Amino acid sequence: MTWFKRVEKGIVTPTDQKKETPDGLWYKCPECKTVATMAEHKRLLYTCAKCNHHDRIESAEYFDILFDEGNFTELDANITSGDPLQFVDTKPYPQRVAATQKQSGLKDAVRTGHGLINGLPLVVACMDFKFIGGSMGSVVGEKIARAIDFARQNRIPFLMISKSGGARMMEAGYSLMQMAKTSAKLALLSEAGLPFISMLTDPTTGGVTASFAMLGDFNIAEPGALIGFAGPRVIKETIGKDLPKDFQSSEFVLEHGFLDFIVDRKDLKQQLTDLLTMLRPVEVASPVAARPA
Numbered sequence: 001m002t003w004f005k006r007v008e009k010g011i012v013t014p015t016d017q018k019k020e021t022p023d024g025l026w027y028k029c030p031e032c033k034t035v036a037t038m039a040e041h042k043r044l045l046y047t048c049a050k051c052n053h054h055d056r057i058e059s060a061e062y063f064d065i066l067f068d069e070g071n072f073t074e075l076d077a078n079i080t081s082g083d084p085l086q087f088v089d090t091k092p093y094p095q096r097v098a099a100t101q102k103q104s105g106l107k108d109a110v111r112t113g114h115g116l117i118n119g120l121p122l123v124v125a126c127m128d129f130k131f132i133g134g135s136m137g138s139v140v141g142e143k144i145a146r147a148i149d150f151a152r153q154n155r156i157p158f159l160m161i162s163k164s165g166g167a168r169m170m171e172a173g174y175s176l177m178q179m180a181k182t183s184a185k186l187a188l189l190s191e192a193g194l195p196f197i198s199m200l201t202d203p204t205t206g207g208v209t210a211s212f213a214m215l216g217d218f219n220i221a222e223p224g225a226l227i228g229f230a231g232p233r234v235i236k237e238t239i240g241k242d243l244p245k246d247f248q249s250s251e252f253v254l255e256h257g258f259l260d261f262i263v264d265r266k267d268l269k270q271q272l273t274d275l276l277t278m279l280r281p282v283e284v285a286s287p288v289a290a291r292p293a
Contacts, residue, residue: 024038025037025038026038027040027041029048029050029051029053030053031048031051031053032048032050032051032053034048034049034050034051036048036049041055044266045057045061045065045265045266046061046265047264047265047266052223052264053224054201054202054222054223054224054225054265056129056163056201056202058126058128058129058130058163059106059110059111059126059127059128059161062124062126062161063111063113063115063124063126065265065268065269066117066122066124066159066268066269066272067113067115067116067117067124068115068116068117068118068119071115071116072113072114072115072124073113073114073115074111074112074113075112075113075114075123075143075146075147075150076112076142076143076146076147077107077111078107079107079108079139079142079143080097080101080107080108080139081093081097081108081137081138081139081171082138084138084171084174085170085171085172085174087170087171087172089170093170093171096132096170097132100131100132104128104130104131106128106130106131107139108131108137108139108140108143109127109128109129109131109132109133109134109135109136109137109139109140109164109168110125110126110127110128110139110140110143110144111125111126111128111143112124112125112126112143112144112146112147114150114151114154114156117269117272117273117276118269118270118273120157120273120276120277120280121154121156121157122156122157122158122159122272122276123147123148123150123151123154123156123157123158123159124147124158124159124160124161125143125144125147125158125159125160125161126161126163127140127161127162127163127164127208128163129163129164129165129203132168132170133164133165134163134164134165134208135164135165135166135167135168135169135175136164136166136167136168136175136178136179136206136207136208137167137168137170137171137174137175137178138171138174138175138177138178140168140178141175141177141178141179141181141182142178142181144160144178144182144185144212145181145182145185148182148185148186148188148189149185151189151194152188152189152192152194155192155194156194157194157195157196157197157276157279158189158194158195158196158197159196159197159198159199159272160196160197160198160199160212160213160216161199161201162198162199162200162201162204162208162209162212162213163201163202163203163204164203164204164205164206164208164213165203165205165206166205166206166207166208166209167179167206167207167208175207176207178207178211179207179210179211179212180211182211182212183211183212183215186212186215190217195217195218195276195279196215196216196217197216197217197218197220197272197275197276198212198213198214198215198216198218198219198220199220199221199222199263200213200219200220200221200222200225200227200250200259201221201222201225202222202224202225202226203225203226203227204221204225204226204227204228205226205227205228205229205230205231206229206230209227209228209229210229214258217279218260218261218275219258219259219260220259220260220261220262220263221250221253221254221259221262221263222250222262222263222264222265223250223251223262223264224249224250224251225249225250226248226249227248227249227250227253227258227259228248232247232248250262
């Protein structure tokens with residue numbers, strides 16, 4: 001005779017009535033493992049409430065953060081890559097581009113636009129890492145060059161938000177030429193007396209770091225961003241030595257003099273506004289106009 005009987009306690013839901021928790025409701029910080037709702041995570045501009053880890057975000061989010069009411073005019077939205085080298089790796093390059101465009105909803109790895117930031121005009125070029133690792137090909141270089149031209153023609157400051165794995169080797173020499181092309185355009189912007197602010201986010205590496213990303217009148221970065229040319233593993237294997245703690249983090253780069261300051265994403269718009277206000281040229285009345293009648 002059985003003298004013990006297990007009794008179910010609490011609420012018991014039949015198997016056929018159990019439901020999976022919908023995806024996208026919760027966020028778990030990859031650094032401190034704190035769990036928060038996605039609504040709260042979005043309210044904090046995709047930063048962790050506990051450790052302030054900055055998640056990677058793309059151009060759509062940056063434009064929404066920076067431009068007043070999220071309103072801006074996009075520049076050169078429909079430029080796409082050709083295939084000058086008939087390059088094939090695991091698939092032909094045109095197929096890779098087409099598949100990435102369909103998956104990401106982007107035309108290429110950078111979007112450019114202009115609008116107002118707290119009432120001040122600004123031209124912004126922002127890279128998207130989800131498009132072939134934010135790699136810099138001929139379209140990226142051309143769109144950045146055209147955005148700089150627009151800034152020059154309209155006497156507007158220029159902000160570059162970098163997020164890239166480097167040059168796009170499927171375009172080989174064509175991608176490397178964009179380093180010189182964008183740098184030359186920035187020299188013209190400087191000659192015109194217009195500010196260039198370069199913002200480095202996680203990650204900014206390769207040919208992007210070796211060209212426009214480090215040429216700002218002000219070089220700024222988000223906390224904890226990976227910034228460098230070659231990756232830490234490659235450098236370690238090359239020099240045969242262990243690397244310092246937090247090597248190539250934005251904090252390390254700031255300490256060694258390659259950044260002007262680090263800005264929390266939640267303070268980004270206001271700090272950019274303060275910087276742009278400080279850099280605005282003072283309108284000086286001409287002697288003729290100032291002379292009394």
